[in-house]
Every structure is written in structure tokens, then in C-alpha cells.
Amino acid sequence: MSYLEGLPEPHILFDTQYRILAANAAYRRQFSPERSVVGRTCYEVSHHFSVPCDQAGESCPLVKARESGQRERVLHLHHTPKGEEYVNIELAPLLNAGGEQAFFIEKMEPLRVAQSQSAAQGLIGRSPAFQQMLGLVARVAPSMATVLLLGESGTGKELVARAVHEASPRAHRPLVAVDCASLPENLFESELFGHERGAFTGANTARGGLVEAASGGTLFLDEVGDIPLAMQVKLLRLLETGTYRRVGSTEQRHADIRVVSATHRDLDQMVTQARFREDLYYRLSTFPIHLPALxxxxxxxxxxxxxxxxxxxxxxxxxxxxxxxxxxxxxxxxxxxxxxxxxxxxxxxxxxxxxxxxxxxxxxxxxxxxxxxxxxxxxxxxxxxxxxxxxxxxxxxxxxxxxxxxxxxxxxxxxxxxxxxxxxxxxxxxxxxxxxxxxxx
CATH class of the missing domain: 1.10.8.60 (Helicase, Ruva Protein; domain 3)
Structure with missing residues (x-):
């Protein structure tokens, strides 16, 4: 309990009967500033349920930890002083001297990029399909994995890309969007990688590209299925080696970026029809996320x-x-x-x-x-x-x-x-x- 008290993130400790035994200062400030939660059950405090989460149609991290014996993560919709909020839950079982699960520690982190109620901006929803998609965003955002957003036109792919960026360690750096469908083939390489002075007619000064502009942050490739085949190989090199060259230069530059891409096209079919490189597809789709249609x-x-x-x-x-x-x-x-x-x-x-x-x-x-x-x-x-x-x-x-x-x-x-x-x-x-x-x- 003393250890939890010093942690900056909200934590609670509870037993196998879901009874909360302790809540650290961060939890008390953020989730329960006016009333103690000690002695109450976690499902009653967080969800206002009268039964455990798994009996009320939710995914229960305690049940999952009992089955796996390991740390488990879920995304839940919690009641908070600010109303209902999406919260990332990470639960770890603690073993007693006999090797049995005796207690559980739960860390909570609000997912600021989405709301369960109407809001002025951002992702909005509470349907099962929306929550499933959001759970994948919460899982992949803290990593450096390349994300491919798949969905019909108008499903909010740019909003989800922004959510991935803002929930990542790179949130303090820029998110740079590239509209691949609007870039002419003869300008694609220059826009993405930049060019040196005299590299082509009209290149009167050297200029950095969008990859440089996204340094330290996230590069969002929107409508990646519209990239011409000739340019796909250059993008593949960037993803495989993390390096690129400005047009007209021999100098290798290092790209410090995280790539999120999106398309409404069927890339599997395009690969079969030889209209999209298979190796690039696998590089882009390390972690695919399907965006549900309305x-x-x-x-x-x-x-x-x-x-x-x-x-x-x-x-x-x-x-x-x-x-x-x-x-x-x-x-x-x-x-x-x-x-x-x-x-x-x-x-x-x-x-x-x-x-x-x-x-x-x-x-x-x-x-x-x-x-x-x-x-x-x-x-x-x-x-x-x-x-x-x-x-x-x-x-x-x-x-x-x-x-x-x-x-x-x-x-x-x-x-x-x-x-x-x-x-x-x-x-x-x-x-x-x-x-x-x-x-x-």
C-alpha cells in the first residue's frame, strides 16, 4: 500500500472478492475526491454495477488474469466525477507464499482522445463496434508499431490517426498528414523527402519534405492505396531502413517518425492484382485497425x-x-x-x-x-x-x-x-x- 501511494498514476488494490483495500493519492484526486472507495467493490465504484463486470456484459480483467495468471489490459467505460470516461485498465495479480492469486493491483489511465458523450470534437461513441476499435487504438498507441487504418470513406480515419498520435509518447511532437491521393506522381518524392537546390526545374532553393516536418512525431499517410507503384518502392525503403534522400542529394538522412496510414481501398485485392506492392503492404499493416461503418x-x-x-x-x-x-x-x-x-x-x-x-x-x-x-x-x-x-x-x-x-x-x-x-x-x-x-x- 505504501508503494502504491507514491505512484503518479491512479492505482487501487483489491482482493479476490473485488473489494477495494486501498486507493492511492492519484486515484483519490482523479476518480474519488469526495468519498472513500475502500471497502466497496471495484465494479460498483467504476460501473455502478451490482454484479462483477463479466456478469454484466463487460470484459473483466480480474477474470482474465485468473485464467491467464498474467497481467491483463482492457478498455472500460467508467463513471468519474466528470461523467463517463474511457479508461485504460492494467491489472496485475499478486501471489501469496503458496503461489496463489491473493490480491490484484489495477492501474487506470483515462483515454483522453475519445468520449462516450457528445463533444465538440474528437472520437465519439459507446457502441460495441466503436469500443472494440478504440480498444485497439489504446493498445497500439504507446508503441512504435506501424498502424494501418482500414474503413470506408467518411468513417473518421484521420480522427483515429490523431487519436493514435495523441495517446502515444510522441504526442508533444507534430502529426503531419500526407494526402497521397492529391499528390501528382512527379511531385510525390519531392513533397515527401524534400529536394536540393537545382534538383529539377523550379527548385531554386533547398527544401525539407514532410518526413522532416514530422521528425520526432507521426507521419500520417492518408489514402495510401493511391500511391503510384513507382513511388511505393521509395516509401518501402523509408520504412525498412528508416533512411531517405532528398531529391538531388546523395546524403542519407535518418527519419525519426512513427507511420500511421489509412485507406478505403481493398489492399489485399490490389496486391493480388499487382497494383500494390506486397512487401509494402506488410510493412504498413503491422497493426491493422478496422473502422466500423456508421x-x-x-x-x-x-x-x-x-x-x-x-x-x-x-x-x-x-x-x-x-x-x-x-x-x-x-x-x-x-x-x-x-x-x-x-x-x-x-x-x-x-x-x-x-x-x-x-x-x-x-x-x-x-x-x-x-x-x-x-x-x-x-x-x-x-x-x-x-x-x-x-x-x-x-x-x-x-x-x-x-x-x-x-x-x-x-x-x-x-x-x-x-x-x-x-x-x-x-x-x-x-x-x-x-x-x-x-x-x-
């Missing part, structure tokens, strides 16, 4: 919507009605969070009050891409809509009901309503006819 984490849409509304309409206090949220959660979002943001910005422009209703969301959907239908999501019954069951046509029924409400409430002509919705009058008549047919069915 349709894989629908439970996070409410949190994301609250945060995004604050960004797209910072001077308004907007809320989403329950039917509006159901309609948002029912979309497939091929553009993921980026598409959700665009949809919400369009919705705020169509809403004059403080409450975004289902009809506003429908207007925004009809004026953009066609709404998608997800047979898994069942809209809830709400005033003004028919009682629905979770069938493949449930979402269409909600859309038809909302369109009928718009038509009934609109005082002007059908042409004016079509213009307001951003669709042709012919499309409006077709949609209304489908809505009437659905209501008569």
Missing part, C-alpha cells in the same frame, strides 16, 4: 447527431424528436459520418424552430440521395403515424406518412411543395401516389 454502430447516431448539430448550427440550440432520430438511425449512410453531417446541416436549414421533426429529416433526405431502407431497424410508433411492425417496408411507411403530413400542411400548390423539397413536381406526384397506395394497402 451502419455498424447505429446506437452512436444519437450521440453523433447531438455533437454534429452543435458544429453545423453553433448559434442554435437544436434537438431531435424521437421519430426524427428513428429515421436518421434507419439510413445506411454509404458516406458514413461525413454523410450524416451533411444531412444534418441540410436539415437545420429546413427547420425554423428548435426541434427537428421527422418531416424535416425527410425533406433533407428527399432533396439529397434517396433514403435507404434497413429491414433490421423498426421505427417506433409516434403521434401522426400508423402503428408499424419491424418489416422491410416499415421505414417506407414512416416516409409515406411524413410526406402525406407535409402535403396536408402545405398551403400552396404541389409545384411549390416540390420546389421546397428540392424535387421535380413529377417526382412528388409519384411519391404521393405511392404513399396513398401504401396507406390503402
Amino acid at each position: 451502419r455498424e454502430r447505429r446506437d452512436d447516431i444519437a450521440l453523433l447527431a447531438t455533437s454534429l448539430l452543435a458544429r453545423v448550427a453553433p448559434n442554435r440550440k437544436l434537438s431531435l424528436s424521437a421519430p426524427a432520430l428513428v429515421l436518421l438511425q434507419a439510413q445506411d449512410y454509404p458516406g458514413n459520418v461525413r454523410e450524416l453531417r451533411n444531412l444534418l446541416e441540410r436539415t437545420t436549414l429546413l427547420c425554423d424552430g428548435d426541434m427537428i421533426e421527422e418531416t424535416h429529416v425527410l425533406q433533407a433526405l428527399l432533396s439529397g440521395r434517396r433514403p435507404s431502407v434497413d429491414p433490421v431497424v423498426a421505427p417506433q410508433t409516434s403521434p401522426g403515424t400508423a402503428s408499424l411492425t419491424p418489416t422491410p417496408g416499415a421505414l417506407k411507411a414512416v416516409e409515406h406518412a411524413a410526406l402525406q403530413q407535409l402535403a396536408a400542411a402545405h398551403p400552396g400548390s404541389r409545384a411549390e411543395l416540390a420546389a421546397r423539397l428540392g424535387i421535380s413536381e413529377r417526382s412528388l406526384y409519384r411519391k404521393l401516389k405511392a404513399a396513398d397506395g401504401g396507406s390503402n394497402a
